Amino acid sequence: MSCFVLPSQYGHLLQTKTIWNAEETPESHSLMEQILHLEKLEVDIFRGFTLPEAPTFNQVFGGQLIAQALAAASKTVDCLKLVHSLHAIFLIAGDNNMPIIYQVHRERDGTSFATRKVEAKQKGLVMFTLIVSFQKEELGFEHQAAIMPDVPPPEQLLNMEEIRERRLTDPRFPMQYRNSAAKKKFVPWP
Template sequence: MVAVNCRFFNTILGTQALAAASKTVDCLKLVHSLHAIFLIAGDNNMPIIYQVHRERDGTSFATRKVEAKQKGLVMFTLIVSFQKEELGFEHQAAIMPVVPPPEQLLNMEEIRERRLTDPRFPMQYRNSAAKKKFVPWPIEMRFCQDSKSQHEPSLHYWFRARGKLSDDPALHRCVVAYASDLLYSGVSLNPHRKRGLKTYSLSLDHSMWFHKPVKADDWLLYVIDSPSAHGGRGFVTGRMFNRQGELIVSLTQEALIRRAKTPGQTPRPKL
């Protein structure tokens, strides 16, 4: 496993824990909710042991607790609830925002190319950015907002997995869980960003609820808002809609958000 920083390390950690838990339940039961707590910072150069505890196996529901360990210490705990699909009452009060379709928006690679030739950016920045190796993420993103809204505590973008996934519904939910935390906690820092200010963010906890079947290789609209930040913690909520406007996933997270102690350097977080 390779993770470039703590945020991506935690993202991969949660996804692998969910995949491990999913392997231990009846294939007819799918995750409908998960609750993760990040206890201590991990080391992306050390192996991780995932221990799955069978908390409950019922007719309709199953519950698993996953502990991720390094050097014998539990650094992450995930509680996952699985449910067999059933018919029931339905309603949806949430309304998908009106945004351009993904086909009309730029992906991250196209945005990068435009910045490299945009005269509004200093030449030093453009030259430096051109020398950096760009590695595409496994998740394709297309942002709905322009640069004027970068300091708002919100973010709207379409995303999907690159390539075609198998029909395994558990896989699609794992991929969505992975995609959910790539930019999530950083939204609470948006109102505080300014030139020269170095910051870092680290997930403290992360919860997801899957309301309906999800296709991770089809476009999903991710609507993220941060209603509050205080005491070094940023609170973020999220909603994911499919192209038909159906609410598929709801999320909440609290993250540690701090100034970096040394300009230009992101320190190893200490909780």
């Protein structure tokens, strides 16, 4: 599987005030912006294309589906809410030569969070689903600032032979467990 990663400094490309500006034409944008530019067909329904000059993979590239579905979802959310998390499900391969219809389902609109489900369809079949959560920027806990636990270095840990010996002899393990461990064939690990 391949993944398209959009660094945070390019997050503005998904906001309505840039690539969907009515005064600008899609042809004046970069290839990336052209791929992300979706045609609005109706409320919460958009059409995307695979551009002829885009790299081809004999089917729609997964990163393109994720990017276009995320762009469609972002068009239905307050611009102050940023992507918080997403989950993508690839169901069937898409055809490069056909337009892709993105239908956005507004699952939840709250003060701080919004949730969208986006279905990408071709020939009436759902080929891809994206579930995405948006969150308003707020001060809060830093969940990723965890401190590394104090653990011994790898060279001080027991090797596989020592672990096996402990399983066989440690009285804290039940006898049934020790007997089961003794019956297993020991294969040394590097």
